[in-house]
Each structure stands twice: as C-alpha cells, then as structure tokens.
Amino acid sequence: MIAESSPFPWFSTARRSTRRLVVVAYWLVALGVFGLIQWKLAFHSNYPVPTWMELLFPLQVIVFLPALLGGVRAGGFVKPFRGVKWAPMQERDDTQTLFGPTRPVINSMTAADIHLDERERRQRDSVHFAAYTCARWFALGLLILEFGAAAAGPEWMMRAGNAAFYLLALVLWSLPQTLILWNEPDVTVPDMEPQQ
Amino acid sequence: MKTELAIGNIHLNLATRARRRWVVAAFYAAFAALLAVWFLWGSTASTPGLALFLFFALGLSFIGGRSSRRGLVPPDEVGDERELLRRYRAHYLVYNWLDMLCIPAFFAAIAVNSPAVHHAGPAVQTLVGRLAWTLLMAVGILFYTLPQAILLWTEPDMELPQ
Numbered sequence: 001m002i003a004e005s006s007p008f009p010w011f012s013t014a015r016r017s018t019r020r021l022v023v024v025a026y027w028l029v030a031l032g033v034f035g036l037i038q039w040k041l042a043f044h045s046n047y048p049v050p051t052w053m054e055l056l057f058p059l060q061v062i063v064f065l066p067a068l069l070g071g072v073r074a075g076g077f078v079k080p081f082r083g084v085k086w087a088p089m090q091e092r093d094d095t096q097t098l099f100g101p102t103r104p105v106i107n108s109m110t111a112a113d114i115h116l117d118e119r120e121r122r123q124r125d126s127v128h129f130a131a132y133t134c135a136r137w138f139a140l141g142l143l144i145l146e147f148g149a150a151a152a153g154p155e156w157m158m159r160a161g162n163a164a165f166y167l168l169a170l171v172l173w174s175l176p177q178t179l180i181l182w183n184e185p186d187v188t189v190p191d192m193e194p195q196q
Numbered sequence: 197m198k199t200e201l202a203i204g205n206i207h208l209n210l211a212t213r214a215r216r217r218w219v220v221a222a223f224y225a226a227f228a229a230l231l232a233v234w235f236l237w238g239s240t241a242s243t244p245g246l247a248l249f250l251f252f253a254l255g256l257s258f259i260g261g262r263s264s265r266r267g268l269v270p271p272d273e274v275g276d277e278r279e280l281l282r283r284y285r286a287h288y289l290v291y292n293w294l295d296m297l298c299i300p301a302f303f304a305a306i307a308v309n310s311p312a313v314h315h316a317g318p319a320v321q322t323l324v325g326r327l328a329w330t331l332l333m334a335v336g337i338l339f340y341t342l343p344q345a346i347l348l349w350t351e352p353d354m355e356l357p358q
Contacts, residue, residue, distance in 0.1 A: 122281065122284070125285050126284045128284070128287050129283065132343070135291075136340065146332075158309055168298065169298065
C-alpha cells in the first residue's frame with residue numbers, strides 16, 4: 001500500500017519509523033492549523049457570522065492536507081485507493097528517470113502505484129473497516145459535544161459545530177492512510193531507497 | 197445473515213435478495229418519515245426527539261451488525277473469510293461517501309448564522325436551524341446503518357436452513 005514514488009523524491013518512506021514520524025508531523029500540523037482557525041475565529045472575527053475567507057481557509061486545509069498522505073488522491077505516501085482511472089495517463093511507455101533506472105513512470109508515479117493488487121485491495125478494505133469503527137465513536141463523541149454546546153447557547157453551538165465538522169472531515173479523510181502508514185512493516189524494495 | 201424475520205406469529209422468509217431489499221427500503225422509509233415529522237414538529241421538541249431516539253435504538257437492534265448479537269446482520273466478529281471480506285468491502289464503500297453525506301448538513305449549519313438568513317427573519321432562521329439538525333440526524337442514522345444495509349442489499353439469495 002505504500003507508494004513507491006514519494007511526493008518528496010529525496011525522502012524515503014520505506015522504513016516504518018520514518019512513516020510514523022510523518023504521521024505524527026501530519027497530525028501536529030493538522031491540529032495546529034485547527035487551533036489557529038479556532039483562535040482566529042474566537043478573537044479576530046465578527047463571529048458568529050464567519051466571512052467567506054474564514055470558511056475558505058479550513059476547506060482548503062481539509063482538501064489539500066490529506067492529499068499529502070495519499071489514498072484519497074494519487075501522488076501521496078499511500079497508493080490511491082481507487083487507482084488512477086484516467087486512461088491517457090496509463091498508456092505511456094517506460095520512462096528514463098533522472099539519475100535513476102528506467103521504470104514505467106506515469107506522470108510522477110511509477111506504474112506499480114497506479115493500481116492496487118488483490119492483497120492490497122483486501123488490506124485497503126480492512127483498514128477502512130477499522131477506520132470506520134473508530135470514526136463512528138469519534139462522531140458520536142462530537143455529537144454529544146454539539147448537544148452540550150447547544151445547551152450552552154447558540155454561539156457556542158456554532159463554534160462547536162464548526163470545530164466538529166473540521167475535525168470529522170480531517171479524520172474521515174486521513175484515518176485510513178494514517179493506519180496504513182503507521183502499521184505497514186518496513187518495505188524492502190530497493191527502488192524505494194533515496195537515490196544518491 | 198438471518199433468513200427469517202418473525203413479527204409476532206407472522207414469519208417472513210428473507211432468504212431471497214429481493215425480499216431483503218424490500219426490508220431495507222421499508223427501514224429507510226420509516227426513518228425518512230420520522231425525520232420529516234421531527235423536522236415539521238420542531239427539532240428541539242423533546243417528544244419527537246425521544247421517539248426518534250427510541251426508533252433509532254430499535255432500528256439498530258433490528259438491523260444488527262457492529263457488536264450487536266441481535267439483528268439481521270451478524271456481529272462483526274462472527275463469520276467466515278468470505279463474510280469478513282464482504283463486511284470490509286461494505287465499510288469501504290460507505291466510508292467513501294461519508295464526507296459527501298456530511299456536506300448538506302455542513303452547509304445548512306453555516307446557513308443558520310448567515311446574514312441572508314438573519315435578514316429573512318426568525319421564522320426562516322428557525323426552519324434552517326431545524327433543517328441543519330435534521331440533516332445531521334440523517335447523517336448519524338446512515339453512519340450507523342449503511343454498511344449493514346449494503347450487506348443486506350447485495351448478499352445473493354441464500355438457502356433456507358433445513
């Protein structure tokens with residue numbers, strides 16, 4: 001499930017310890033941005049009516065940050081869950097990579113990253129099952145939080161609602177990739193070592 | 197997966213996929229009707245809220261899945277390799293659509309405090325607020341029931357136990 005072509009060519013994710021560092025860094029950044037948004041909305045905004053820019057920034061974060069991990073999009077650390085279905089990209093021949101061996105390269109990805117084999121599809125499904133179970137409990141917790149905020153007043157309900165949607169979207173779009181990157185054992189493909 | 201549903205003395209054969217699909221359709225039609233009543237009555241009113249919660253608990257018990265021993269779908273830890281893979285597959289399919297299901301509720305929640313709704317008056321604001329809560333409840337119901345519904349919907353015809 002780990003993509004052979006890393007989004008950062010000088011950075012290998014073959015080792016599990018490296019991938020775990022990536023996951024920790026990712027969630028620190030994601031939660032840091034979340035804190036920043038909440039701080040901005042709390043002290044520098046005409047809340048409870050957010051402006052379009054205040055909505056646009058978290059939406060951009062939700063859309064683009066999980067893409068770094070891959071899975072939901074091609075080009076991340078994890079292979080795309082649904083493969084790449086755009087036919088013209090799949091019809092290219094082998095390509096010589098810069099200072100590296102000849103490989104079938106499609107856009108910035110190797111051919112092995114385009115589709116999942118049977119074992120990987122099973123793994124993808126089982127990881128989504130685990131992520132679904134976690135997300136269900138998480139969503140229930142957020143809903144209880146929202147009910148509590150609703151009891152505190154409409155402004156608190158709005159604040160908690162925005163925070164809940166942001167966190168839920170982030171978890172839904174990142175949790176399967178996080179589990180894969182965290183649990184997948186070390187990969188021993190020589191091509192995945194950083195090229196000197 | 198259970199092949200028979202007993203409602204009092206009436207026994208329904210659920211071995212065929214067509215019948216199971218009717219059950220799933222009736223299940224979601226009942227939820228849709230209850231959500232409509234909740235919306236019209238007022239989402240903050242306690243009586244329809246309690247009715248919705250009770251029906252939700254009964255519905256979960258009826259459809260089964262997760263860790264529930266009761267219900268049409270067996271619990272997650274029960275089943276052979278094929279059933280396990282089908283369960284994983286159903287959860288993967290639903291997972292892909294969960295974020296999309298949240299979007300209408302998200303925009304309704306934003307709209308509650310938008311200037312346009314503020315200017316439209318308290319009646320419109322109340323209606324949009326109800327809509328946001330109703331959509332949120334709908335997402336919650338789908339979140340807890342959709343994988344089991346997919347399993348019931350897609351499982352091929354089964355043989356009746358001898």
